[in-house]
Amino acid sequence: SFNLAADCNAVLKGLQPIFQEQGMTETVHNWEDHGYLATYIKKNGSFANLRIHPHGLVLVDLQSYNDHMKGREEVDQLLNKVEERMKELFHGNIKRVKRLPAILRGGVIDRYWPTADGRLVEYDIDEVVYDEDSPFQNIKILHSKQFGNILILSGDVNLAESDLAYTQAIMGSGKEDYTGKEVLILGGGDGGILYEIVKLKPKMVTMVASNIDQMVIDGCKKYMRKTCGDVLDNLKGECYQVLIEDCIPVLKRYAKEGRMFDYVINDLTAVPISTSPEEDSTWEFLRLILDLSMKVLKQDGKYFTQGNCINLTDALTLYEEQLSRLYCPVEFSKETVCVPSYMELWVFYTIWKKQTD
């Protein structure tokens, strides 16, 4: 029903008055073969783009500098008028009408934290609780109405106070008995895993967090207490210790000493997304950690780690390939878990040494 330059022009002429009534001045660009772009400018600094494509797509974007409800009502009224006029012009023969929520930019609070698979999602952030740069990364803790405080490292949502599901998944989803066990945590700076395991009366939990994690620990022990309780207040407790050291030399030392663990929980980072050659060193690092972890894991022990978003199938496959390249044969299982603040399903791995008959 809409396929001619004449229709393009009819839309332009039909909608023009709506913008002009607002006291907006018009500039029109006519591409001839690509339709029109009309820009409407208001004295207060707002403007609108009306893009009319010859095959029938009409896009209206309004941009204004204010966050007042009055401004939003005005926008809604304007868009209602555009919608009504379009329906009149095409006698209701419009395939689809869609209005998206406003995108808020430039304010103190940034509500947009894309998922690992690159989708745009808006969070209900209402407060910046903590925002610091360490020499290694940016560390933010933002408050969400529904998720509580959220830890965001260099733009990646790491963990929210609502995300016990993450901690439970990387501890084996409630199927393990930690009583009297020796546990090694790599990373885990938010303290969530440590806090949950200490409740389960293990023999000893050793958490190895590097310098990179120091500021994460500082932020979390203050603002993520639903996640870590009081466990980060001291680096030593009755059945746990936190070492602020790089994990590679620690693992090498333990391997040399013959120190063995029932559980090794790797909470360092997610599986690398990129599969480009520059990332080779990341994959090598990952294999080194895995190899050293297997060396300190008892024959019947278990190694837990996060994978990544279920949609990043290539990255997950590449990770699984690494598992066949370790010094000892291993087997693995995986589980997909819904972590509330992630807005995407997340894969977790359990890895164990292949038992010889």
Place this chain on the structure above:
Amino acid sequence: SFNLAADCNAVLKGLQPIFQEQGMTETVHNWEDHGYLATYIKKNGSFANLRIHPHGLVLVDLQSYNDHMKGREEVDQLLNKVEERMKELFHGNIKRVKRLPAILRGGVIDRYWPTADGRLVEYDIDEVVYDEDSPFQNIKILHSKQFGNILILSGDVNLAESDLAYTQAIMGSGKEDYTGKEVLILGGGDGGILYEIVKLKPKMVTMVASNIDQMVIDGCKKYMRKTCGDVLDNLKGECYQVLIEDCIPVLKRYAKEGRMFDYVINDLTAVPISTSPEEDSTWEFLRLILDLSMKVLKQDGKYFTQGNCINLTDALTLYEEQLSRLYCPVEFSKETVCVPSYMELWVFYTIWKKQTD
């Protein structure tokens, strides 16, 4: 570091060449007291808006009509150049740089389904499986890579194949024994509740779905089989029946006949969001259903229903107020559940008759 008209002008002059190198022609609007809007137009129908605010906010929007990866790479390169130039201009003194994923509009697949609390979220939709208008609503079933098929009624995400958590929550979160019980389901056109309860060997499940649900049932029994199994293939099974009738007269009939149920599960709609007077009839309808349901609920029976998004506190409070206005005194509890495809936490209610001593 950025607060003068001179700086505005420096940004404009600094970024101009980047757009001009692309063969884009420039139109500049100068508000004097509100900064600049520069529009750059390319021959192929793409354009860019560069909005420079005098207090230091610079917004760059690119709009183009294509979905090719090449187009995206070009956009990324352009934005990289803008970012570099800005850092040069202000000697790295830039408070924040943020780049959002592209918003895709006008295609066959619509990926944007805002949450109940009005946030913009992008889904990983890759296929339109079903899209029909009934006289009552638009019914879509869209395929998501991670969530499976998603039922969307008039733009609201209703249930995805990943959302067993919803069905379990509205059945009492695994704490109920349905064996040998009489169960009444109101609504539930996707068949999820019916399918899960039938597995638990109830005496009889009656599901009352109105004409409004007929096309939902038709779509779901074909495309949501992970949710409903084969239970919607026939309107009658060994221990269940589906009535295609308005639930009010059915409830009145059962009340008159003295037919009583162990469980009533109301899966008709979420709690109304609006609290405006026009919605009074919605609240009245809701109370009528509640009153009639209590009449057919055994003295020790339970009534389950969904509430709404946890952030809609006013709507939830209003719902809870209705519960004190029923013909008989009731008590209630609520639970917050993470339903994977919802991208927001959801509240569920359990309601029971107050026991007299």
